[in-house]
Amino acid sequence: MKELWDRIVSDGEVIGKDVLKVDSFLNHQIDPVFIMRMGEELAARFSQAGITKVLTIEASGIAVAMAVGLYLKVPVVFAKKSRAVTQREELYTAEVYSFTRREAVQIAVSSRYLRSDDNVLIVDDFLAHGEALKGLVEVVKQSGAQLAGAGIVIEKKFQHGGDILRSAGIRIESLAAIEFMENGKITFA
Amino acid sequence: MKELWDRIVSDGEVIGKDVLKVDSFLNHQIDPVFIMRMGEELAARFSQAGITKVLTIEASGIAVAMAVGLYLKVPVVFAKKSRAVTQREELYTAEVYSFTRREAVQIAVSSRYLRSDDNVLIVDDFLAHGEALKGLVEVVKQSGAQLAGAGIVIEKKFQHGGDILRSAGIRIESLAAIEFMENGKITFA
Numbered sequence: 548m549k550e551l552w553d554r555i556v557s558d559g560e561v562i563g564k565d566v567l568k569v570d571s572f573l574n575h576q577i578d579p580v581f582i583m584r585m586g587e588e589l590a591a592r593f594s595q596a597g598i599t600k601v602l603t604i605e606a607s608g609i610a611v612a613m614a615v616g617l618y619l620k621v622p623v624v625f626a627k628k629s630r631a632v633t634q635r636e637e638l639y640t641a642e643v644y645s646f647t648r649r650e651a652v653q654i655a656v657s658s659r660y661l662r663s664d665d666n667v668l669i670v671d672d673f674l675a676h677g678e679a680l681k682g683l684v685e686v687v688k689q690s691g692a693q694l695a696g697a698g699i700v701i702e703k704k705f706q707h708g709g710d711i712l713r714s715a716g717i718r719i720e721s722l723a724a725i726e727f728m729e730n731g732k733i734t735f736a
Numbered sequence: 737m738k739e740l741w742d743r744i745v746s747d748g749e750v751i752g753k754d755v756l757k758v759d760s761f762l763n764h765q766i767d768p769v770f771i772m773r774m775g776e777e778l779a780a781r782f783s784q785a786g787i788t789k790v791l792t793i794e795a796s797g798i799a800v801a802m803a804v805g806l807y808l809k810v811p812v813v814f815a816k817k818s819r820a821v822t823q824r825e826e827l828y829t830a831e832v833y834s835f836t837r838r839e840a841v842q843i844a845v846s847s848r849y850l851r852s853d854d855n856v857l858i859v860d861d862f863l864a865h866g867e868a869l870k871g872l873v874e875v876v877k878q879s880g881a882q883l884a885g886a887g888i889v890i891e892k893k894f895q896h897g898g899d900i901l902r903s904a905g906i907r908i909e910s911l912a913a914i915e916f917m918e919n920g921k922i923t924f925a
Contacts, residue, residue: 575845575849576811576849577802582802609799609802613803614768614802617769617772622768623765623766623799625766627795656764657759657764659765660759
């Protein structure tokens with residue numbers, strides 16, 4: 548998505564070889580109009596897939612997921628992060644390791660909001676090592692729902708999460724895929 | 737907002753006298769179309785206030801805040817929660833105590849995204865004891881920005897956060913205000 552590439556180049560901040568901060572429009576400040584255009588584009592790529600539910604993870608995924616849900620006219624569920632989950636209803640859970648925070652968190656989705664007859668599109672802001680996405684895939688598996696694929700805003704291909712998940716047969720669509728980053732410069736795939 | 741009252745009554749789950757769970761459309765699963773209508777209504781109440789920025793807190797506030805930002809055509813900033821903040825740029829921070837989780841977290845907003853010439857509308861999903869809102873007000877104060885008020889989806893009036901903040905001169909608009917809850921029944925103000 549050309550507009551996103553331009554925005555990453557103009558507003559993104561590359562730190563070292565691994566970290567890309569896009570706090571000005573995606574991860575801390577949100578540009579709602581732009582988020583809607585990105586949601587529309589992700590929704591378009593899965594418009595023929597018969598999606599019944601969008602699944603994301605708090606917090607940065609929520610805005611884009613909501614835009615996708617709005618265009619696909621389906622509910623959005625966000626997995627909750629916590630250390631220790633104490634809820635009464637049955638939960639689908641997975642461990643997600645964060646390389647940024649260097650800790651594992653548990654993510655949880657209530658069985659009320661993911662059902663075996665759902666066809667799920669996972670949406671997230673970033674795909675790097677794929678830890679969050681693997682956790683969400685695990686949650687979908689536990690629910691017995693079908694997984695239609697994943698729609699990602701920015702994929703950092705050099706961290707190979709996308710390769711691993713694609714070779715497991717999962718359809719992944721990224722709006723911007725970054726081949727590598729060096730000396731503050733970004734090379735798109 | 738009549739539609740919200742009906743939704744709270746039909747889908748909400750009252751636990752004891754204090755806790756209202758609305759996980760089916762606001763706090764875990766989101767109904768994007770309904771979220772947009774609520775955002776539109778909150779935006780309408782502040783349409784003459786000259787808002788330049790919407791401020792919320794992760795995670796449940798983000799969807800509604802994004803809808804409000806979309807209608808007001810302004811950026812949305814979400815305060816981040818963390819135990820220990822290590823970021824490079826200057827931060828505005830506040831301590832927020834959560835009665836639900838029985839712990840205090842630090843919330844932080846980068847000085848890049850709240851400026852002294854901003855006129856801020858705070859948006860959040862719930863107003864109960866007012867802890868989150870007080871933290872957000874403190875963050876706005878630190879930035880030197882003007883505070884136009886707060887737009888809340890559900891206010892639990894019997895927990896008095898709204899009283900305290902209104903008597904401090906803050907304009908608060910709630911889409912649904914609950915007077916009390918008893919034996920699973922909800923009485924609106």
